[in-house]
Amino acid sequence: MIMVTGASGQLASLTLQELAARRVPALGGTRIPAQGQRRVDFDDPGSLDLTNVSTLVLVSAGYAEDDQVIARHRAVLDAARRDGVGHIVYTSVTTAGDHLGFALAHRATEQMIKAIGLDWTILRNGLYAELFGALLPWSTEGLESAFGDGALSAVARNDLAAAAAVVASKPEAHVGKTYDLVGEPITAAEVADELGVAHRTLRLAEYRAQLLADDTLLPFQPPLLASIATNVRHGFLKNSGPDLVSLLDRPIANALTVAADAAAAMRPAAR
Numbered sequence: 001m002i003m004v005t006g007a008s009g010q011l012a013s014l015t016l017q018e019l020a021a022r023r024v025p026a027l028g029g030t031r032i033p034a035q036g037q038r039r040v041d042f043d044d045p046g047s048l049d050l051t052n053v054s055t056l057v058l059v060s061a062g063y064a065e066d067d068q069v070i071a072r073h074r075a076v077l078d079a080a081r082r083d084g085v086g087h088i089v090y091t092s093v094t095t096a097g098d099h100l101g102f103a104l105a106h107r108a109t110e111q112m113i114k115a116i117g118l119d120w121t122i123l124r125n126g127l128y129a130e131l132f133g134a135l136l137p138w139s140t141e142g143l144e145s146a147f148g149d150g151a152l153s154a155v156a157r158n159d160l161a162a163a164a165a166v167v168a169s170k171p172e173a174h175v176g177k178t179y180d181l182v183g184e185p186i187t188a189a190e191v192a193d194e195l196g197v198a199h200r201t202l203r204l205a206e207y208r209a210q211l212l213a214d215d216t217l218l219p220f221q222p223p224l225l226a227s228i229a230t231n232v233r234h235g236f237l238k239n240s241g242p243d244l245v246s247l248l249d250r251p252i253a254n255a256l257t258v259a260a261d262a263a264a265a266m267r268p269a270a271r
Helices: 010-021 066-083 103-115 129-134 157-169 188-195 204-213 221-233 243-248 255-265
Strands: 002-005 026-030 055-059 087-093 119-125 142-145 177-181 198-201
Touching: 002 010, 002 157, 010 026, 010 055, 010 157, 055 066, 055 157, 066 103, 087 103, 087 157, 103 119, 119 157, 129 188, 129 255, 142 188, 157 177, 157 243, 177 243, 188 198, 188 255, 204 221
Parallel strands: 002 026, 002 055, 055 087, 087 119, 119 177, 142 198
Antiparallel strands: none
């Protein structure tokens, strides 16, 4: 049986939908399970029941400080070894993302996976096109960001879910492989052009000040978001590669369209 963790999240739920479309039986694991799902709470090791799971799609339990994320992943990997899981498929971050503020937890988890003695596949996911669009706030003139003219090899979340489903469906074909799943590079200015508006570049200091003033963000989030901005701005995330298309055996979604749709959805209503 396949289990996908984080089933209430967007990537995991889409992966479950992709598996269902392929008529591959799979179970969702999540902290607050819906009907037909299993309770899997990474912060409660006693809840980590992975019996009868042959392939575990471990969707990263981010949104926390590195030590907490790594502890969560260590707990589920210990449970996987204890309960006889045969193969771990882990959703990591793109190879070009080593300078990102959240990369360390991913790379540490990759090392732990390789050390526990189970078959594994690493999916090094590019940053979501949906996220790129959502990180382009609106001003009275149009869009603004600290991305400058830097490009991001963004990828649609649906495509990453489909890739995870492909690997989980036939894990024996992907043992010991690391895939870099990225799309075609896009820029903030291109997103603005797609929407017919202007784009204004913020200085990084101005952007960081905005983040620090946002009381909806958790303490660890401003530096992570700032790290995305400076990595894009300075050209560290415009890598490309064939792995995603090869896995899907179909064209991937247009990241520019996906990002523009996400940005448009954030546009304030006209007054």
